[in-house]
Each structure stands twice: as structure tokens, then as C-alpha cells.
Amino acid sequence: MTLVKFLFGLTTLFWGVAGHAIEIQTLQSKDGIPIWLVEDHTLPFVALEVGFDGGTSSEPQEKRGVTNLMMGLLEEGAGDLDAQGFATTREELAASFGYSAYSDSLSVSARFLTDNAASSIDLLRQSLVAPRFDQDAIERVRAQVETSIRSREKDQNDIAAWSWNGTIFGKHPYGTSQDGTLETIGALTQADLKAAHKAALTKDRAMVSIVGDVTAQQAVSLVDRLLGDLPDASAWPLPNLADLTLDAGVQVVDYPTPQSVILFGHKGIDEKDDDFFAAFVLNVILGGGNFENRLMTELREKRGLTYGVGTSLASRKYSDLIVGRFATANDRVAQAIEVVRDVWRDIAENGVTADEVNRAKTYLTGAYPLRFDGNGRIAGILTGMQLQGRAPEYVDIRNDLVNAVTPQDVSRVARRLLSEGALKFVVVGQPDL
Amino acid sequence: MRLLMIGLAAVLATVSVSLAFEIEDRVTSFTLENGMDVVVIEDHRAPVVVHMVWYKAGSADEQPGVSGVAHFLEHLLFKQTKTLEAGELSRVVAENGGSDNAFTSYDYTAYYQRVAADRLELMMRMEADRMVNLDIGPDDILTERDVIIEERNQRVETDPGSLFREQRNAALYLNHRYGVPIIGWRHEMENLDLEDALAYYRTYYAPNNATLVVAGDVDPSQVRQLAQTYYGVIPPNPDLQPRERPQEPPHTSPRRMTFKDPRVSQPYVMRSYLAPERDPGDQRKAAALTLFAEVLGGGQTSVLTQKLQFEKQVAVYTGAFYSGLSLDDSSFGLVIVPRPDVSLEEAEQALDQVVLDVLDAGIDPVQLARIKRQFKASDIYRMDSTEGLANSYGAALSSGLTLEDIHAWPDIIQSITPEDIIQTAKEVLDINASVTGYLLAQEETDQ
Numbered sequence: 001m002t003l004v005k006f007l008f009g010l011t012t013l014f015w016g017v018a019g020h021a022i023e024i025q026t027l028q029s030k031d032g033i034p035i036w037l038v039e040d041h042t043l044p045f046v047a048l049e050v051g052f053d054g055g056t057s058s059e060p061q062e063k064r065g066v067t068n069l070m071m072g073l074l075e076e077g078a079g080d081l082d083a084q085g086f087a088t089t090r091e092e093l094a095a096s097f098g099y100s101a102y103s104d105s106l107s108v109s110a111r112f113l114t115d116n117a118a119s120s121i122d123l124l125r126q127s128l129v130a131p132r133f134d135q136d137a138i139e140r141v142r143a144q145v146e147t148s149i150r151s152r153e154k155d156q157n158d159i160a161a162w163s164w165n166g167t168i169f170g171k172h173p174y175g176t177s178q179d180g181t182l183e184t185i186g187a188l189t190q191a192d193l194k195a196a197h198k199a200a201l202t203k204d205r206a207m208v209s210i211v212g213d214v215t216a217q218q219a220v221s222l223v224d225r226l227l228g229d230l231p232d233a234s235a236w237p238l239p240n241l242a243d244l245t246l247d248a249g250v251q252v253v254d255y256p257t258p259q260s261v262i263l264f265g266h267k268g269i270d271e272k273d274d275d276f277f278a279a280f281v282l283n284v285i286l287g288g289g290n291f292e293n294r295l296m297t298e299l300r301e302k303r304g305l306t307y308g309v310g311t312s313l314a315s316r317k318y319s320d321l322i323v324g325r326f327a328t329a330n331d332r333v334a335q336a337i338e339v340v341r342d343v344w345r346d347i348a349e350n351g352v353t354a355d356e357v358n359r360a361k362t363y364l365t366g367a368y369p370l371r372f373d374g375n376g377r378i379a380g381i382l383t384g385m386q387l388q389g390r391a392p393e394y395v396d397i398r399n400d401l402v403n404a405v406t407p408q409d410v411s412r413v414a415r416r417l418l419s420e421g422a423l424k425f426v427v428v429g430q431p432d433l
Numbered sequence: 434m435r436l437l438m439i440g441l442a443a444v445l446a447t448v449s450v451s452l453a454f455e456i457e458d459r460v461t462s463f464t465l466e467n468g469m470d471v472v473v474i475e476d477h478r479a480p481v482v483v484h485m486v487w488y489k490a491g492s493a494d495e496q497p498g499v500s501g502v503a504h505f506l507e508h509l510l511f512k513q514t515k516t517l518e519a520g521e522l523s524r525v526v527a528e529n530g531g532s533d534n535a536f537t538s539y540d541y542t543a544y545y546q547r548v549a550a551d552r553l554e555l556m557m558r559m560e561a562d563r564m565v566n567l568d569i570g571p572d573d574i575l576t577e578r579d580v581i582i583e584e585r586n587q588r589v590e591t592d593p594g595s596l597f598r599e600q601r602n603a604a605l606y607l608n609h610r611y612g613v614p615i616i617g618w619r620h621e622m623e624n625l626d627l628e629d630a631l632a633y634y635r636t637y638y639a640p641n642n643a644t645l646v647v648a649g650d651v652d653p654s655q656v657r658q659l660a661q662t663y664y665g666v667i668p669p670n671p672d673l674q675p676r677e678r679p680q681e682p683p684h685t686s687p688r689r690m691t692f693k694d695p696r697v698s699q700p701y702v703m704r705s706y707l708a709p710e711r712d713p714g715d716q717r718k719a720a721a722l723t724l725f726a727e728v729l730g731g732g733q734t735s736v737l738t739q740k741l742q743f744e745k746q747v748a749v750y751t752g753a754f755y756s757g758l759s760l761d762d763s764s765f766g767l768v769i770v771p772r773p774d775v776s777l778e779e780a781e782q783a784l785d786q787v788v789l790d791v792l793d794a795g796i797d798p799v800q801l802a803r804i805k806r807q808f809k810a811s812d813i814y815r816m817d818s819t820e821g822l823a824n825s826y827g828a829a830l831s832s833g834l835t836l837e838d839i840h841a842w843p844d845i846i847q848s849i850t851p852e853d854i855i856q857t858a859k860e861v862l863d864i865n866a867s868v869t870g871y872l873l874a875q876e877e878t879d880q
Contacts, residue, residue, distance in 0.1 A: 045813055045817075083733065084739065084743065086733075087733030091734060091806075092803055092806070094810030096814075140743070147699055147749050151699050154698040155698070258586055259586035261591075292523065292524045304583070305583070306580070306583050307583045307586075307587050327583065327587045329583065359524070359527070362528045368530070369530075369549060370481050370530065370531065370532070370547060
């Protein structure tokens with residue numbers, strides 16, 4: 001929901017192999033929907049994750065918020081069951097379903113026992129192909145979204161995130177919250193929700209990962225049953241690349257609180273760029289991933305200016321930024337911003353050491369097997385890969401790509417990418433500047 | 434509709450027999466000669482290990498006047514020791530592809546690393562070192578004190594909900610240290626010094642006050658050998674006292690408070706009752722309260738949601754909270770977030786009425802069966818997360834429970850009847866032992 005989650009979420013999209021092989025079987029439903037399967041019969045349950053490309057960014061802007069509201073209503077009544085009936089049946093099965101909307105994709109996840117896999121899939125299917133959008137359910141969930149919109153208007157982190165996004169992305173969907181505004185969601189009708197359902201959850205945008213106690217044959221028939229009755233193709237075109245407005249300097253948003261939240265950054269790097277992995281290593285040295293990085297050392301360890309600082313390569317589908325975040329007392333904001341500027345300038349001018357690069361590489365490559373340690377986690381990772389357009393083989397070469405990065409590469413990309421003069425800061429609080 | 438549900442419940446009850454899945458088979462435990470308890474949880478699905486040391490000391494074990502010192506010390510344990518430089522432990526963990534952190538609660542302080550299974554020995558060497566070899570001076574602590582104050586700013590001062598919680602807890606506990614925030618009161622944090630931190634360290638950081646939890650792709654006999662090598666050689670603290678902290682007197686008066694803050698966007702009402710916790714060999718009341726919280730507030734089909742969100746439509750959110758994991762008296766909580774056109778007074782009345790109706794009419798056995806079945810399934814689902822398992826064992830063992838208590842808990846939950854729940858709930862929901870708090874936006878009252 002907040003930018004912060006988004007920033008740190010992104011780093012989990014990258015991993016590689018270190019001796020721990022998981023076997024990914026690539027299958028297809030009868031309609032050609034890709035299915036990645038990892039069989040593991042240790043525990044008697046299955047984790048399933050369906051990703052739909054597109055997300056809330058592809059909805060019509062005058063209906064801002066419709067996809068998010070639609071996703072929130074899928075489990076509020078489907079087929080013969082009203083909201084309570086649906087929840088009761090799901091609880092009887094001891095299954096759990098999740099429906100999430102993101103800017104570039106939608107996700108439906110499920111966890112169910114092997115014992116009643118068929119009944120669980122049938123129920124989940126109802127919510128995907130036959131949601132009811134009952135008027136009372138619409139009003140109830142709309143009220144919840146309105147609550148979250150109102151709280152966004154007063155929450156310091158949300159104010160920071162949307163001041164940042166709004167000024168940088170302007171009219172691109174990245175510039176506004178997918179919750180919509182009180183005006184846009186207040187005007188949404190049942191017909192709007194039905195249209196969104198038809199356009200956003202379609203076979204041509206779907207990709208599936210399944211992990212756990214299930215065979216390949218079962219996996220395919222399960223997906224056929226689950227998604228076979230969705231529309232073939234989406235009527236919503238995918239969005240265009242964002243035009244960025246990146247004015248350097250410090251922008252203050254007044255907010256009455258003792259501690260300011262600061263977002264900072266500038267233009268980033270495309271995932272397909274030849275220097276992307278060098279930039280990836282650079283980010284770890286600068287402020288990503290763990291305690292040992294330049295910004296954490298200078299801001300927290302040496303000066304006690306913050307509880308935590310992090311940076312991230314926000315290489316999203318329709319824009320590339322490098323961004324960071326920290327919080328500090330109002331009277332220390334000016335000093336902290338100077339420290340960030342110094343670190344930025346120093347690393348761009350003087351590069352990095354071979355030692356730093358080696359540490360970052362061992363960290364990145366060693367962390368890989370730790371990520372594949374649960375059915376639910378693996379399913380999420382695999383769908384993330386599919387949405388990014390990666391091949392399953394990527395897991396076999398990813399660490400090689402990291403290991404191939406040299407200190408010269410990182411220093412070169414630091415010079416190319418990092419520009420202290422281009423840094424934009426958004427400060428939400430009452431800083432002494 | 435109800436008949437149909439009963440039919441379905443009966444079918445499911447027979448299915449659930451095949452779910453008997455014994456976590457006990459994967460757990461090994463032993464105690465080193467110096468008194469350090471060790472628990473090993475095996476999970477060989479991935480070559481990963483979680484290594485945790487839990488100290489049976491948290492913020493509620495602090496002396497008056499130095500609130501926050503337990504958490505401050507937790508930060509200082511990442512500074513230098515006699516053999517490690519400041520920050521070296523975290524750096525080595527990261528260089529080995531792992532992650533590490535620590536956390537402080539009322540009843541415990543825990544340190545953990547998650548790393549490739551073949552790095553376990555390295556983790557033990559470093560963790561054992563900082564149990565007794567911390568080597569810091571007065572200059573080392575000043576920067577870190579700024580960091581914890583920024584942490585308080587970030588977690589508490591900027592969040593009206595957190596400030597409200599501090600005030601409610603302080604009002605709920607008349608005598609126990611649970612009424613003092615874990616992170617500390619700001620004015621006391623600002624004066625924490627080296628001697629405060631070291632006094633706490635010398636008292637509580639010792640093998641006979643710690644539990645080692647190792648979970649993942651490991652062999653228990655290998656863990657025993659490594660634990661003996663690194664932790665087994667540390668002498669116990671002979672002066673360690675039994676954990677007897679100031680307890681609550683009888684509560685004889687309801688407390689009410691109104692907290693106003695201009696940053697509040699959504700007013701709500703929160704009620705907390707003092708409630709018994711899980712005690713060794715005596716967990717039935719806690720089990721009844723755990724289920725009662727689910728009956729009232731566990732999702733879409735819970736009573737509060739059904740009555741207040743679906744039927745009366747006075748609330749956008751309702752909830753019920755209880756955690757039995759606590760060394761001393763815990764609390765049972767209710768919350769209602771009203772719709773914009775409903776006042777907090779109306780919301781509170783509606784909430785009270787629903788709870789009274791439940792106490793009067795009893796628990797729906799079909800709903801209870803459904804909840805119990807979900808508890809059973811959760812015993813399977815939770816095995817998907819080694820880290821989560823390690824956490825739940827460590828927290829329980831540091832909150833006064835034994836392995837037997839942990840393993841008995843699922844059956845105790847299944848054995849609780851609707852009558853057990855009502856009886857315990859009537860005992861616990863005593864308005865004289867409660868705090869009712871209103872959280873409000875400042876401007877609403879200024880008009």
C-alpha cells in the first residue's frame with residue numbers, strides 16, 4: 001500500500017542459485033495458460049498463485065479505484081453463496097484465499113489441504129468466474145476503502161509516498177493511489193465493477209504457479225477447472241511508459257510531528273540494461289539489503305541520525321527510479337540530507353572498493369537458497385518471475401550474472417547512474433532547514 | 434441452512450482424522466550442564482537453518498526508572514565484544530548470505546540468524562561470544578541512544594494509535610511492569626547510561642537464563658555437539674533469582690480514557706480486560722479465551738462482524754484479541770471502528786450488546802466446530818515456515834511454558850466446550866478490570 005512496502009518488496013524479485021535446486025516443471029492449461037509447478041509431497045497441502053498482468057494501472061483513469069474495489073469484492077459473494085455463505089464454506093474447508101491488486105499485476109493466492117483440493121478449487125473458481133457484486137456487499141467494501149482513503153490523507157508515510165509519486169509521475173497511473181479518490185469510488189456502479197471483472201481477469205493475462213502436494217496431471221486439470229471459464233482476452237490496453245518529472249532539490253510537505261519522513265532519489269536503470277546487475281550490486285553497497293552499507297553506516301552507526309535507511313532500484317514495468325527512505329527528528333533533517341548527498345557524491349566520484357563488491361556479491365548469491373523455504377513463498381517467487389517475463393532457467397544463471405560483475409563495472413555504473421545534483425528529496429514533517 | 438452446515442461439519446470431522454500430523458516427532462530437546470536449554474526442530478526441505486538465542490528477560494524485568502534498558506541493550510549487543518568488532522557479527526552473517534536481527538518483548542529478548550545450514554557453527558561461535566563478552570565504553574552508547582530515540586519517534590511518537598496504546602496499557606496494569614512500554618518512556622530513555630545497560634546484561638545474560646532454538650536442515654546430535662562446544666563452556670550465573678515480578682492487585686474500578694490527536698483519521702473504541710495467560714499445566718482458560726476471540730472476531734463469519742458490520746451496519750471494522758503467551762496476566766481486547774455517521778458512544782453500546790447477547794445465548798456449536806477445524810489445519814500450514822515454528826517455540830518457552838505444554842495445546846483447544854468458553858468469558862469480562870479508550874481526532878472536540 002505504501003511506497004515503503006513497494007520499495008522493499010522489489011528487492012525480493014531477484015535471486016539466484018547456490019547449490020539448492022528446485023525443480024520447476026513448466027506446463028500449460030488447455031487454453032495455453034502457463035503453469036509452473038514444484039512438486040513437494042512433504043506436507044499435505046498446496047499453495048497456488050495466479051498472477052494477472054496489467055494490474056490497476058490499466059484501468060480507465062476516470063474509474064480510478066474500480067479494479068481494487070472489484071478485487072475486494074470477489075470473496076463477498078459468488079454463485080449461490082452470499083458473502084457469509086462463501087466465508088463459511090471456505091472456513092469449513094480450512095482453506096485460505098487472498099485477492100490482491102498491485103499497480104502492474106493482480107494476484108489471487110490460495111492455500112488448501114490435499115484432502116479437499118477439489119472442493120477448495122471449486123469454491124475459489126466461483127469467486128473468479130461468478131462473483132455476485134451484490135449491492136450491500138459493494139456498499140460495505142466501498143465504506144472500507146473510503147476509510148483507507150481518509151486515513152491515507154492523514155498518514156505521514158502515505159503523504160510522503162503520494163507527494164513523491166504525484167509530482168514525479170503526474171497523470172500516469174503511478175501518480176495516483178489505486179484506491180481511487182472519494183469522488184471516483186463514490187461514483188462506481190455495479191456495472192462498472194462487472195466491466196472491470198471482465199477486463200482484468202482474463203486468460204491472456206494469466207499465469208500460474210503451484211507448489212506442494214500435487215502431481216503434474218492434477219495441476220493441469222486443477223487450472224483448467226479454475227480458469228477455464230474466464231474471458232479469453234482483456235479489453236483494457238496495457239499502460240504506456242511513464243513520463244517522469246524529476247525536479248532536483250528539497251520539497252517540504254508540512255505535517256505536525258516531531259520526526260520527518262524523507263524520500264529521495266532520481267532516475268534509475270532498466271532491468272534489461274547491460275549494466276543492470278552492476279547497478280544491483282551498487283545498490284547493496286549504497287543502501288540496500290542489509291546493515292552493512294554506506295548510508296546505514298554514515299547515518300545510523302556513526303551519527304545516530306535514524307533508526308533505519310534503505311535504498312532500492314525501483315525498476316518497475318513502466319518507469320525506472322533509484323529511491324531511498326529514512327526518518328529523523330525535525331531538527332536533524334538538514335544534517336541527514338547533507339550526509340546522504342555526501343555519500344551519493346563520494347560513491348559517484350570515487351567508486352567502490354573491491355572488498356565492498358565482494359561482500360555484496362557473497363551476500364546476494366548466498367541469500368538465494370534461503371528464499372526457497374516454503375510452499376507459499378516459492379509459489380509467490382515463481383509467479384513474480386513469470387510476470388517479469390523471466391524463463392525458469394533464470395534461476396540457474398542468475399548468480400553467474402551477479403558473480404560476473406567487477407569493481408570496475410560497479411564504479412562505472414555509479415558514475416553513470418548516481419548524480420548528487422539530480423537528487424530530489426520529499427520531506428514530510430516540520431524540518432528545520 | 435443451519436442443518437446443512439451441521440451435515441457438512443460431520444463429514445469434515447471424519448476427514449480430519451487423516452490430518453493427524455505430529456510436530457512432536459521433529460522436535461528434540463536437551464539441557465546443557467550449565468543450565469542452557471536447547472530445542473532442535475528438524476525441517477529438511479531446504480538447506481537452511483534458523484539459529485536463535487532467547488533470554489528469559491524482557492522489559493518487564495527492568496528496574497524502575499530505567500525503562501527501555503532491555504531494548505537498549507539489545508541494540509548494544511551489535512557493538513564490539515572482546516573478539517568481535519562493532520557490527521562484525523551482522524557483517525559476517527550478511528557476507529554468508531544470511532539475515533540477522535533481534536527483538537525485545539515484555540518477557541524475553543531474542544537474537545536470531547537465518548543462514549545456510551552449513552554455517553551454523555559460525556553463528557554459534559559469534560552468538561556465544563556476545564552472551565558474556567560485550568566490551569563497550571561510555572562513548573559507544575551515545576550514538577546508539579540517539580538511534581533508539583529515533584526508533585521511538587518512528588514507531589510511537591508519529592503514530593497516534595501507538596501513543597494511545599501506551600496510555601491504555603499504563604491504565605490497565607496497576608502494578609505490573611507490563612504497563613510500561615517496551616521501548617521505554619522517552620524521559621527515561623534519554624538518561625539511560627552504560628552502567629544501566631551493563632547491570633541488566635550481567636544479571637540476565639547467562640546460559641542458565643537462555644534457550645537455544647535451532648530449526649531447519651540440521652541433525653540434533655550435531656547441534657548438541659556444537660552447542661556443548663560454544664555455549665556449554667560458559668559458566669552459569671549463580672546469582673540468578675527466580676522470576677517473580679510485582680503482580681496485579683484486585684481491580685475494583687473501570688477505567689475510561691479519551692485520547693485526542695489531530696493526526697487521527699479514523700476514531701475507534703478499544704476495550705481491554707485483564708485476562709489470565711497460559712500457565713504450565715493449566716492452559717484451559719487461555720484456550721477458552723483463544724477460541725472466544727475467534728468466535729467474536731475471527732473474520733467474516735464471526736459474531737461481531739456478522740452483527741455489527743452485516744446486520745446493524747454500524748461498523749467498518751470490528752475485532753477481538755487475545756494472546757495467552759505471557760508470563761504474567763495478559764489481556765483480552767475488543768475493538769470497534771464505527772461508520773462515519775455513528776458516534777463512539779453508540780458504537781461502544783452496540784459492541785457491548787453483542788457480547789452480552791453471546792454470553793446469554795451461548796456459543797454456536799457449528800461455528801465452534803469450524804474454528805476448531807481451522808486450528809487443526811493451521812498445525813499443518815504453520816509447518817511451512819521454519820522460522821515461524823522456531824519463533825513460536827522460543828516465545829512459549831520464554832513465557833513460562835514447557836515443551837509438554839506446547840505439545841498439549843492443540844488437544845486442549847479441541848477439548849474446549851461451548852460451556853467452557855462462556856464460563857471463562859463471564860469471569861474475565863469484568864468491567865471493573867477493564868480500560869475503555871476512545872481515540873479521537875482533535876478537531877472533532879474543538880468545534
